[in-house]
Amino acid sequence: MNNMIWLLRMARWVRNPPPAGRVWLVAIVVALVVVLGTIEWMGLVPDWATQDRPPRLPRVQMP
Structure with a gap:
């Protein structure tokens, strides 16, 4: 389901960059x-x- 949202978003960006x-x-x-990140x-x-x-x-063990 989430992959379809990303595909639709990419299609929209292609049409309107x-x-x-x-x-x-x-x-x-x-x-x-x-x-x-490299420096760190x-x-x-x-x-x-x-x-x-x-x-x-x-960690506290629960009885």
């Missing part, structure tokens, strides 16, 4: 996310920009 400005905006946002994956993020993970609480 978005403006060039919106395409550029989406492309820039995707590129920024990829760059930030390489470990180049400074310590002040990282979040300490809180300790996980032990």
